[in-house]
Amino acid sequence: MISHHEALEKVLATATHFGSEKIPLLESLNRILAEDIFADRDFPPFDRVTKDGIAVNSQALENNKTSFKIEAVYAAGSPQGILNSLENCVEIMTGAMLPKNCDSVIMYEDIEIKNGIATLQTEVKPRINIHRKGSDRQSGEKVLSKNQRISAKEIGVLATVGTSKVLVKKLPKIAIISTGDELVNVEETPLPHQIRTSNTLSLFAALEKEKITPTLLHIRDEKDIMLQQVENAIKNHDVLLLSGGVSKGKFDYLPEIFEELKVEKIFHRVLQRPGKPLWFGKQQEKNVTVFSFPGNPNSTFVNYHIYFIKWLTKSLELEDRNSEVILNTAVDANSNITRYLLVKTNAENGEIKAELLNENGSGDLISLANADGVILLPPEKVFEVGDLVEFVSF
Numbered sequence: 001m002i003s004h005h006e007a008l009e010k011v012l013a014t015a016t017h018f019g020s021e022k023i024p025l026l027e028s029l030n031r032i033l034a035e036d037i038f039a040d041r042d043f044p045p046f047d048r049v050t051k052d053g054i055a056v057n058s059q060a061l062e063n064n065k066t067s068f069k070i071e072a073v074y075a076a077g078s079p080q081g082i083l084n085s086l087e088n089c090v091e092i093m094t095g096a097m098l099p100k101n102c103d104s105v106i107m108y109e110d111i112e113i114k115n116g117i118a119t120l121q122t123e124v125k126p127r128i129n130i131h132r133k134g135s136d137r138q139s140g141e142k143v144l145s146k147n148q149r150i151s152a153k154e155i156g157v158l159a160t161v162g163t164s165k166v167l168v169k170k171l172p173k174i175a176i177i178s179t180g181d182e183l184v185n186v187e188e189t190p191l192p193h194q195i196r197t198s199n200t201l202s203l204f205a206a207l208e209k210e211k212i213t214p215t216l217l218h219i220r221d222e223k224d225i226m227l228q229q230v231e232n233a234i235k236n237h238d239v240l241l242l243s244g245g246v247s248k249g250k251f252d253y254l255p256e257i258f259e260e261l262k263v264e265k266i267f268h269r270v271l272q273r274p275g276k277p278l279w280f281g282k283q284q285e286k287n288v289t290v291f292s293f294p295g296n297p298n299s300t301f302v303n304y305h306i307y308f309i310k311w312l313t314k315s316l317e318l319e320d321r322n323s324e325v326i327l328n329t330a331v332d333a334n335s336n337i338t339r340y341l342l343v344k345t346n347a348e349n350g351e352i353k354a355e356l357l358n359e360n361g362s363g364d365l366i367s368l369a370n371a372d373g374v375i376l377l378p379p380e381k382v383f384e385v386g387d388l389v390e391f392v393s394f
């Protein structure tokens with residue numbers, strides 16, 4: 001059996017690129033940029049007026065002039081206006097181009113207008129209330145970087161530089177497959193010996209967070225049917241996420257089926273809990289990666305985050321999103337395997353502290369719902385309150 005560390009290295013070594021595609025801007029939320037984005041013009045593109053009021057020439061202010069004849073009124077969206085006499089002013093609105101011969105804007109609150117004359121009510125500074133052309137970014141400067149995740153903020157930047165179609169990383173096509181004759185659908189009332197399938201739906205929801213909509217498939221514990229359905233899934237997907245059927249049970253056919261379908265076993269069984277029977281492999285010919293998670297719900301969910309999410313993160317060239325937290329509860333004995341323990345995290349005095357949750361084994365998915373993630377405790381070590389430990393969030 002291999003260690004968690006070796007298993008993760010082997011998983012990450014198979015990370016794959018899926019290419020890129022152009023999609024409409026509003027569909028790109030949460031996707032990953034596949035190219036750098038540059039300013040198509042200066043930002044702002046012209047000297048932009050930032051207050052509603054009047055525009056004047058600063059010479060007049062410096063000469064202590066306090067009354068200005070209004071020559072014209074310009075709205076935002078009208079072409080650049082002009083001040084003909086430097087003694088006068090023009091009315092101007094927020095968002096308009098600063099008119100020619102003007103370099104100062106005085107807001108309406110600081111003037112009084114009577115009979116076409118604007119009179120200062122207070123002392124004002126010259127050359128203010130203008131957002132200078134190119135002062136945020138110059139034309140041609142980089143505004144967003146390749147491999148950045150697109151949030152609502154990036155959508156705004158993409159819009160302002162005119163990217164109506166965005167080049168994003170393609171995502172893998174994924175099938176989630178459950179096995180086990182004890183499983184029924186969520187709409188059904190289980191018989192006393194049955195349970196409702198939950199792993200498939202929690203994985204489906206977890207993948208939706210990654211903007212991946214997977215195919216859902218349930219396969220009965222019948223070897224021939226399993227073989228045919230897994231073969232089909234391999235033909236049409238880049239990744240298979242299976243849950244159940246990989247330990248030592250009489251109906252745990254998956255390892256044999258993978259062998260028959262030329263899915264190369266990279267490892268089976270890891271020195272870890274939960275998830276000791278984890279099976280991982282690759283169908284080289286079709287370039288399909290297979291994560292076969294042990295069926296206990298917490299085992300599937302935790303191993304999805306420990307292995308699959310790290311694999312996806314590397315495949316999409318994203319930064320690893322995991323962190324370290326401070327242990328707030330002592331952990332009893334040391335262990336000869338890597339342990340993943342459910343924790344609730346709290347921010348205290350600028351530090352993130354992790355409190356262990358009571359869990360009733362890896363079938364206890366109700367306790368899983370209270371967890372913010374797991375801490376990873378490597379083997380052969382004793383852990384005390386205050387120790388810094390690796391944290392994988394859900």
Ligand SMILES: Nc1nc2c(c(=O)[nH]1)N[C@H]1C(S)=C(S)[C@@H](COP(=O)(O)OP(=O)(O)OC[C@H]3O[C@@H](n4cnc5c(N)ncnc54)[C@H](O)[C@@H]3O)O[C@H]1N2
Pocket residue numbers: 178179180182183195196197198199200243244245246247248249252274275276277293294295296297299362363
């Ligand atoms: N002799 C041994 N028995 C077991 C071992 C072992 O090493 N030797 N390992 C145990 C561990 S650890 C785990 S985890 C399980 C994993 O077994 P399988 O991957 O074969 O999973 P199943 O037996 O099919 O199911 C286990 C458990 O999980 C429930 N399950 C399965 N799929 C779903 C689903 N989609 N939604 C909700 N729950 C699901 C299933 O009903 C079982 O209760 O093996 C141990 N045994």
Ligand code: MOO
Pocket residue numbers: 273274275276277294296298299362363
């Ligand atoms: O991996 Mo199993 O989840 O320890 O029960």
